[in-house]
Amino acid sequence: MRNRIGVYICYCGSNISDYVDCEKVKDIAAETTDVILSKTTMFACSDSAQNEMIEDIKNQKLDAIVVASCSPKLHLNTFRNVAQRAGLNQYNYVQVNIREQCSWAHSNTPPQATEKAIKLVKAGIARAKQSQELTPMAIPSTNSVLVVGAGVAGMRAAIELAKMGTEVFIIEREYFVGGRAAQWNELFTTNETGREVVSRLYNTIMEANNITLFTGADIDSKTGSVGNFDVKLRIRPRHVKPDCKLDWGKFKKAVEVCPVEFDDPFNFGLTKQKAIYKNFPSEFPEIPTIDVEHCTKCGKCVDICDKIDLDQKEEMLNINVGAVLLTTGSSPYEPKTGEFGYKEIENVVTLQQLKRLIELNEYDLIFKGKKIKNIAYVYCVGSRQVDGENKYCSRYCCTSAIHTAIMVKEKYKTINNFHFTRGIRTYGKQEALYHKASKQGDIFLQSFEDSPTEVYKENGHTVVKIKDILTADKELEVNTDLVVLVTGMIPRKNDSINNILKVPIGRDKFYNEIHPKLRPVETVIDGVLIAGACQAPLNITESVKSSLSAAVKVNSLISKGKIELEPTLAQIDKLLCNWCDKCADVCPYSAIVKEVKNGKMFAVVHEANCKGCGMCLPVCPSNAIQLIGYTDIEIESMIEALID
C-alpha cells in the first residue's frame, strides 16, 4: 500500500478550469487519507510543472502520484517519465482524465463536471494506493522488417531502411513493382514520369544487398509480436523461370500465339491483353508473367520459349521480422453503373483511363474511333459524397485532373477543357497549375453539393449540365465528346491482410494511425506501421514523406536489439484454470494458448502478444485471470471510492 501520495490537478490552460473548479478538487483531494500534497497547475505537461513534480517527489518522499488532466492517450508516457526521472516506479503513477471526461463532456453543467472530477480523482487516489511497482518487459528484437506493397512509398521506405542498416523483405502482390505510379505518365509537380521514378527505385533495390523483393507474394499468416514476428509468405508462381533474360522478339511471338484475350486492367479496360504479358518494356522485374486465372495451359507459348514453365508451384516461405510496414496504397474509386453516365453513356471514362488514353494516342486524341474536341471533367466523383459513404476529399484529384488537362492541351493543342468542379483544391504550390490551366483557356465551373452536375444524352450528344455558381447560378450545358470522371481514392481491397494484422480501419475505410500529430504512422498494433495512401488519400511526394517517416520509426524501434513492452498483462492462475477455451476465444490478439502438463489442461498467456486489453477477464468462469496493473483489488478500491 502506498501512503505518501501527491496529487496534481491541471487547469490545462483553461480547457479544464473553465468548467471544473480545480481548486475545489484540489482541496478535497488534499483531505483524502495518505495524500501528502495536492496542488493545481496551469499546464501539468509543461517542463516547469514536470520539474516541480520531480522536486516534490524527491523532497516529500512521495511513493505514488496522481495527475488529473487530459486523456492518458496523450500524456500517460509524459508523466510516467516524470515519475521515473524522480526515481519513482512509473507504475506508481495514475492518470485521471478530467478533461475529455469532465470539462469537455459536461461543459453545459460545470458543477456536475466538478463533482464528477472529484469522484474520479478519489478513485485515482484509491488506485494509486494499491499500485504496484512493475518492470516493463524487455523482449529481443530482430533488426529486419517486412514492407508490404512495392509501390513508390514501399520501395522508398525499403531503400532508406536498408541504408540505415535494417534488413528488408519487401513483398508485392502483383507481378511487377511500382503500384499505381507505374501506370502514370508525367507526374505533377516535377514532370518526371511514373516509370522513371519506379525504375530508379527498382534499380536501387536490386543494388542493395540487404533488401529482398518478392513479387506475386502475400502474407499467409503471422504469429509472434513486435520485435519478433514470424510471417509466412505465399509466393505465387510466375510461370516464367527466374533466369529469363527477356528476349523481346520471342516474347512478342509468345504473346501472338496465346489464344486467350481479356480486358487489360493496366489500361483500365481500354485495351485487350493476353494471358502472357508484360505491360511495357522497362517494367520490373524484367520478366514476363502469365495470368493464371485466364491461362488455359494450352502450352503454345512453351513451344516458343523454354523459360516458360507452366508447372511452377506456389511456394511458402517463413521469415522473421521485427516490424511490419504496410504501404498497400489505394485504388481509384470505381463509379457505379449510371453514376454520371458511367458504363451507360459510351463516352464517359475515368481520369485514370484518360491518362492511359493520352499515352496510347500519339497525334490526335481518339476514343472509340472519334476524334475528341471537347472534354468535360467532372470532379469529386466518389469523394465528398453527399449521399454516399465517402465524405472525404481525395486530395490529389483536383491537381491531377488539372495537370492532365494541361498535358492534353499541350499534346493535342485544339482540345477544349471544361472543368465541372466543386471548388478547386490545388493547395500550396499546386496552385500554379490551376493558374496555368486558366491561362491556357480551360473553363472552370463550380457547383455546390446541393445541385450536383448531371451527365446525360440528348439528341445523340453527351451533355454535361451544371448550376454554375461562378456565373451567378446560371444553368449551363456543354456538349462534349468525352466526359472524364475525376475519381477519388479508396483504400485497396485487402481483406486477408486486414484479417491477419488487425490494423484498425477508420470511418473512411483507410487504415487509422494512433494520432495524426503525435504518432502519425504507428497503429495500435505494436510493430505494425502504416504509410502512404493506405492511410489517407495522398499524392506521391506525400506518400513518400509518410513512408520515410515510418522508416525512421521502424529503425529506431527495432535496431537496438531489444524492445520494452508494457507489463500490463493478463496472468492466469494455473491452479484455478480448467481450460474451457472461453478466454482464448475472445482474445483479439491470439495471445492465449492451451498447455497441457501432467494431464491437466490450462491456459497460458503469450506475453509478447498480450496487449492487456482485459477481454479475457470477464469470460473466465473460475475467475482465474488477473490483469497486472488493473488487479481486482485496484479496480474494487476505485469502485468503492466512486460510490463513496
Added chain:
Amino acid sequence: MVESKEYDVLVIGGGIAGEEAALNLANIGYKVILVEKDLSIGGKMIHLSKVFPTLDCGACITTPKVSETARHPNIEIFTFSEVQDIEKHAENDFSATLIENPRYVTDDCTGCQICEEKCPVVVEDQYQWNLVGRKAVYVPFSIANPRIAVIDIENCSLCGLCEKVCPANAIDFSQVEKKSTIKIRSIIIATGFELFDPLLIPRYGYGKFKNVVTSMQMERQLVPTRPFNNVLRPMDGKMPDNIAYVLCAGSRDETVGNPICSQVCCMYSVKQAQLLMGALPMADVTIYYINIRAFGKGFCEFFQQAKGMGIEFIKGKAGLIKEKENGNLIILYEDIQQGNVKEAEHDLVVLSVGMLPNTDFTEIFKNSRVEQDLYNYVNKVDELCCPAKTNIDGVFVAGTSTGPLDIPDSILSAGAASAEAAGYLNGGVK
C-alpha cells in the same frame, strides 16, 4: 585554440519540424545539436490555440514534444542562437560557427518573474502578437522552454532594478555574444515560415483600423493563456458579435508576389470560427473565401461540421475594407454566387494571412548555396523520391521550409528529413 564540439546532425530551427527531426535522429542514437534563433523552442505551433482537424489543444500537443526534446540525452539545444558560415569540407564533414546571443540572464533564473514587476519599461509583447505589453526584462511566455527571463537590451533603460530584485542573482549585464566552431556530419534546415505582413495590402486597413486583426492575433485570443481571458476587439474592448474572416489575405495573389496557396489558412479559419462559436455563443461568424481547401484527412468533415454549426460561408474575395465611426468595418466583396458586389458590416475582421518563406537559409552557408525554388522556399532537387533532399548532399530540409504545410504534414516532412539524414549518416546503400 579551443577544440570544436562535434555532433552528427545540426538541426536549424526548433519548431515542430525541427523537434520531430531531432527526436527521430536522437532516438536512433545520433548526437544532435538543435539551434533556435528565438528565445524558446516550439516555433509557431506553441502559440496556437487548438489545432485542426482534431481540435487538440495546441499546447497539449507541443509541450510534451518540447520537453522531450529538451530532456533528450542525445540532443543539445541552443536557444537565442544562430549558425553562420556553414562550410562543407567533404561528405559527412561540415563545420559551422555557432553564435550564442546574450540573454543578460544566466541559467540560474528560476522564472519567478519578480524582475518583471519592477522593470519600468513597457513595450509591445511580440509573443502576444502585440495585443498587450510586456516589460524590457521578461520571461518570453508561460510555456516557454527554457522558461528563463531575458533582457530586451534595445529597449532596456539600464536602470538596474531587475538586478537588485532578482532573488537568484541571475541578471548579468556583462554577458557578451559567444562564438564557437562546431563540426557536424549532416544538416537539417527547419527554419519554418514567416507570416504574410498585411500592411502590404493597404486596402484591408490593417494597422489603420484597430478592429482589423490577423489570424495569429485571433489565435492568441483563443488560447488558454490568452491576454484578456476573453475574445475582445482591440479598439474598445467590446465583445464582438459579428466577426468576419477574409481568406487568402496575401496568398493566391500575384499583386503581392505570392501566387501560391498557403494551404493552412482555410482550415485554421474554419477552426477559429468553430472556437469562436464556443467562446461567443451569440456571435455570427462569416467566412469570405475563394475556395475552401479542406483536403487532408478529416478536413472535409471538419468543414462540414463548421457549416452545421451555423458559420456562414460566402464565396467571394473581399476587395476593400472601410471603417465606420464606431469602429465597425464595412467589407466590400464580390458575392460570386449572386454575381454582384455587396457590402456587409462586421464589428471585427480577421485577416487570414498566409505563409511566406523564411529565407535565412540562403545566408548561412559559406562555400556553397542552398538553392531556392520558384517561390523562394528551399528547393527540393528530387521531390518525388527524396522529398527532403537539397542541392547539397548531406543537407536536408524539413517542415515549412519546404513550402506551406500544416502540422501533420510538417511532422511527416520532418520524418522524411530524419530518415534521409540517417541513411546519409550510415553511408547509403551497401
